[in-house]
Amino acid sequence: MARASGTGKPSVLARRHFRLAVPPVSGVLRPRLVAVCAALTAAAFLVFCWGVSIGEVPIGPVDVMKALAGQGDPGTLLVVRELRLPRAVVGLLAGAALAVSGALFQTMTRNPLASPDMIGLTAGAGTAVVAGIVLGWDGGPGAQALGLLGALATAVLVYALAWRRGTTGYRIVLVGIGLSWICTSATDFLLARGGRFQAQAALGWLVGNLNGRSAADAVPLAAAVAVLVPAALVLGRLLRTLQLGDDVAAALGTRVQPVRLALMLTGVGLVAFATAAAGPIAFVALAAPQIAQRLAGAAHPPLVASALAGALVVLSGDLAARTLISGTELPVGVVTGVLGAPVLLWLLIRANRAGSGG
């Protein structure tokens, strides 16, 4: 099975790897990871098309694909591209962004519980956006900016409070959970004080909602994903040493604190833009990287597979939210929450069993 192009010898990384070498470029390819990515891409694409096809006017899957490619009758084109596509695109990008952010935080802290939705980043973004809604600055770029500010402020607090001779994963989780509760309380306070109409709007947003997304929601998110996901992939190489602990990472030539700061900013940016566009969709950042990791049989969440898994989870969640109860559209966050809770429980039980809950 093992094959190493360039040298003609079997790779030491027997069985699961192929060495690719076109000097000076070289790398390792894992067939299983490639297969997982291909399968997730295919599944996400199918669910994406399915999601676009359903609605008040059902459109056949073939027509959907045609319309996506810019063909078909003008009526179908309008419905697909103007009305339904933004929702699906926001779902796809938000899922990918949340999952990559989750993968970065989980790997960096070596703790699956240290995902941005657990350590208060989404809660912080939520508080800021709800404050905006209650104060009447509703929608669009205002919400994006507020979400970003909220997540960033919480991240700075987590980092500042957890910092002590470097930052360990355990402290980040504890501090983050504390801050998360503070933010949740602040949000509740705002909801209680706000007008009924605003509270209703804020509550709809808080459970994670793809209803009525427009291109205005998709564009900033798409721009953020276009910049931050490649940044995550470049920094991802350094995660492999960072994951061995600060001392070993430093011994292997990684500049631990600056790299960690860059990773945190990337992760915070991703989660902030996703949350601003789609609301704090529950559990995706926590669960999607873990799903990808287990599918790929890897020792840490692979970034590309995580992104695809995140997109698939949000798109499937939205599809289920729209079709499970006929006549009612649930917010997607309700479905991902119901699906995600068992994942969280499973992780907790496993961590306890391994005796490494921290």
Next chain:
Amino acid sequence: MPTTHPAPHPDLRASGLRLAYGGRPVVEDLDVAIPPGRVTAIVGANACGKSTLLRALARLLAPVQGTVRLDGRALGSIPTRELAQRLGILPQGPVAPEGLTVADLVVRGRSPHQTWWRQWSAADERAVRDALAATGMTALADRPVDELSGGQRQRAWIAMAVAQGTRVLLLDEPTTFLDLAHQIDVLDLVTDLNRREGRTVVMVLHDLNQACRYADHVIAMKSGRIVAEGAPAGVITEETVRDVFGLRCQVATDPVSGTPLVIPKGRHHDGDTAMTE
């Protein structure tokens, strides 16, 4: 790693070193030069500053005062990556992420030699293969590190440090938590790395007799200062052991290795009283 032109031996030394943890001074005004191409053991009682000194020699801890120099250059002025190509350190009790295989761990030792476009060169492949072979881990390459025994796990980590290919290798208590057979196994491996590949090794050890056996040079520390250093036979004497560890002992000659053998005395076992009774 056979080299036709042996690289010049690295020169690692520190002068006027003052080290502190969170404002608490641990090492005061210390000068040390590591003998190149040899095995050095740092010994001393708990909290005497031996691990702190090792960390400072590897730049894991920045000195409050004084400088550590590698080949004449202050460590602080060497780019992180370049330093990692020349000096490796295995910290105490590293923990591998769950599910990480031995091969994947050892591959990470090549990080300082890789860039994002050159992630797996033929040199990387060779270095990993050699490191696995040198540490006897080839057969276990596909096993997850967290499923190995303590001794195998430590070998896997040493294999990672070996793959890093540095001329200087620092090991912080490489034998801690291992049973006696595995301790000897790891120390034999360290000797191989020194003799076959000419690597300069500095390690913190707890066991004086092992330090005497496996080190060419022993540094004995007490309260952040070097009390004695030199060849084991000159350093490990009854006086030094009493001074450094506060332990009365008799020093004999190790019948197997010919090096000093420390036989501790206690309140219930004292060679002198046994003789008089």
